[in-house]
Amino acid sequence: MENTPQPQNNRYIDRILATFMDNFGLNRTASIVVTIITGLVIIFSCFWFFHSAPPKTLTITSGDPDSSYYKIAKKYAEVLARDGVKLKILTSAGSTENLKRLADPSSKVDIGFVQAGLAKGQNISHLVSLGSVSYQPLLIFYRLPQPVELLSQFNGKRIAIGQEGSGTRSLALALLAVSGIEPGGGTALTDLEGEAAAAALLAGKVDAIFLMAESASSRTMRELLRAPGIKLVNFKQADGYVRRIGYLKKLTIPQGALDFGKNIPAQDVVLVSPTVELIARDNLHPALSDMLLSAAMTIHGRAALFQSRDEFPAPLENEYRISDDAKRFYKSGKSFFYRYLPFWLASLLNRILVVFVPLIIILIPGAKSIPALFRWRMRLRINKWYRLLLQVEQDSLTQLGPGKIDVLTRRIDEIESEVNKMKVPASYGDQFYVLRSHIDFVRSNLKNRKATA
Numbered sequence: 001m002e003n004t005p006q007p008q009n010n011r012y013i014d015r016i017l018a019t020f021m022d023n024f025g026l027n028r029t030a031s032i033v034v035t036i037i038t039g040l041v042i043i044f045s046c047f048w049f050f051h052s053a054p055p056k057t058l059t060i061t062s063g064d065p066d067s068s069y070y071k072i073a074k075k076y077a078e079v080l081a082r083d084g085v086k087l088k089i090l091t092s093a094g095s096t097e098n099l100k101r102l103a104d105p106s107s108k109v110d111i112g113f114v115q116a117g118l119a120k121g122q123n124i125s126h127l128v129s130l131g132s133v134s135y136q137p138l139l140i141f142y143r144l145p146q147p148v149e150l151l152s153q154f155n156g157k158r159i160a161i162g163q164e165g166s167g168t169r170s171l172a173l174a175l176l177a178v179s180g181i182e183p184g185g186g187t188a189l190t191d192l193e194g195e196a197a198a199a200a201l202l203a204g205k206v207d208a209i210f211l212m213a214e215s216a217s218s219r220t221m222r223e224l225l226r227a228p229g230i231k232l233v234n235f236k237q238a239d240g241y242v243r244r245i246g247y248l249k250k251l252t253i254p255q256g257a258l259d260f261g262k263n264i265p266a267q268d269v270v271l272v273s274p275t276v277e278l279i280a281r282d283n284l285h286p287a288l289s290d291m292l293l294s295a296a297m298t299i300h301g302r303a304a305l306f307q308s309r310d311e312f313p314a315p316l317e318n319e320y321r322i323s324d325d326a327k328r329f330y331k332s333g334k335s336f337f338y339r340y341l342p343f344w345l346a347s348l349l350n351r352i353l354v355v356f357v358p359l360i361i362i363l364i365p366g367a368k369s370i371p372a373l374f375r376w377r378m379r380l381r382i383n384k385w386y387r388l389l390l391q392v393e394q395d396s397l398t399q400l401g402p403g404k405i406d407v408l409t410r411r412i413d414e415i416e417s418e419v420n421k422m423k424v425p426a427s428y429g430d431q432f433y434v435l436r437s438h439i440d441f442v443r444s445n446l447k448n449r450k451a452t453a
Contacts, residue, residue, distance in 0.1 A: 054285040059088040061098040061112035066194055066220075068213035069094070069113050072299060079295040083342070085288070094214040095167030095276075102127055102279055110281060111292065115167035115214065116247035116274040117174070119319035128323035130278040130293055131313040131330070133300045134213075137251050137273035138171055140233035141224045142208035143201055149236040151179035157207040160192035160200060162215055168193060171274065172210040178244055195220050202227060213276075225264055235270045247318050248272045251306050258305075273306070275316060282323065289325040290334050378428045382435055388415055393442050396449060405450045412443045 060076065063069025070091060077087035090109065092098050098112035103122045115136055142148055144157070154176070161176075162168035169191070173183070181187050192200050194216045197209040201224070211221060224230050235241065238250045253269040278296060280289070293313060300312040315322045315330045322330075333339065392411050416439050424432040 054287040057086045058110045061090045061092050061101045061109045063214045066217045067215050075299050093165030097165035114279045116318040126282050128282045129320035130326045132275035132277050132316040133313050134276045135273045135306045136213050136276045137271040139211045148233050156186045158188045160190045160197040160206045160209040162193040163191040168212040238270045241272050247274050286325045293329045
């Protein structure tokens with residue numbers, strides 16, 4: 001009967017096992033265990049290498065399609081696309097809805113624009129800030145016969161404060177509350193915002209509207225500033241609001257800054273403003289964190305009406321902790337590879353450094369120590385028999401009768417029998433044969449002693 005050919009894979013496995021058995025003196029079971037452990041280390045390293053690759057798609061929650069939030073998100077998408085990363089843009093009602101999405105682990109959102117001051121009552125333990133990216137001034141437009149210098153003057157009026165889920169509404173309610181105006185009182189609070197709120201104000205359906213960049217376009221705001229009969233609230237109590245509500249900043253629109261020819265505004269206008277932060281989940285890949293902050297520098301770093309050049313992005317910490325990757329970026333910029341190489345190549349090299357270099361650092365000293373360890377182990381095993389052999393030889397140096405010589409000869413035979421049971425790697429075969437020759441030498445001496453006795 002012909003022998004069945006051994007499968008090719010089995011031959012490879014047998015070769016690996018034979019390598020461990022021949023070079024390290026391991027039995028078959030130990031060789032199998034070492035082979036499995038080595039294979040698992042390689043598999044884990046490969047898995048981690050590919051798992052640690054930055055994703056090629058991100059999802060951002062922005063704002064209304066007509067809002068500045070949405071337009072800025074599109075700019076981010078353009079910048080990230082240059083490095084092969086696709087940014088999916090989700091529309092929303094504004095900052096409050098953005099924060100709810102980010103705080104919900106089941107929501108498929110990675111990053112979002114969130115105005116400061118909205119974290120109360122939300123679970124933000126798994127959220128981090130990449131920094132503040134802009135101011136978001138609150139503009140309150142009104143149509144009333146008398147100038148408004150105090151928000152308390154809106155008591156009993158019709159006010160559009162933005163829809164549920166918007167940061168505009170949250171800030172409006174906070175400002176009105178400290179000014180003595182609460183929902184459910186004599187003041188009619190509606191959820192109109194953006195263009196709808198502007199149209200209602202122009203049509204005389206509301207007396208005042210609260211607008212912010214998350215829900216209104218800059219075009220809508222410019223139209224209101226130029227509209228006859230529409231005025232902008234000048235916050236006379238701005239310093240007090242900033243002291244009372246810690247996340248607010250005081251800003252000023254200089255006289256004529258919006259239109260020098262028509263002198264709009266006709267005087268300096270003081271506003272209050274929270275900052276807008278780029279919020280992310282705390283598992284955001286470091287490479288994408290660097291990419292987003294680099295994009296933020298391009299998009300938000302220019303001088304504008306309310307900010308100087310390179311003022312944003314900035315590591316201003318409000319309710320959210322600045323991520324460790326963002327802190328590193330603000331301190332030293334992009335990591336070395338991402339600074340000089342294309343994104344995909346930098347990512348590849350960075351993963352090689354993170355995964356394989358530590359592995360090599362561990363394995364090389366380990367590989368060097370293994371032969372020394374097994375040499376020491378083999379010496380211990382061989383020296384054990386040399387000690388017994390020397391004892392026999394020393395006992396044979398005394399005056400011996402034939403009976404005593406036979407006893408020593410049996411001890412030699414027992415030593416040889418045990419030595420022959422040793423499994424010795426081929427690389428240590430010379431020491432094994434030297435030991436056997438020494439056993440024969442001592443036995444030969446005993447035979448000579450017996451012959452002359």
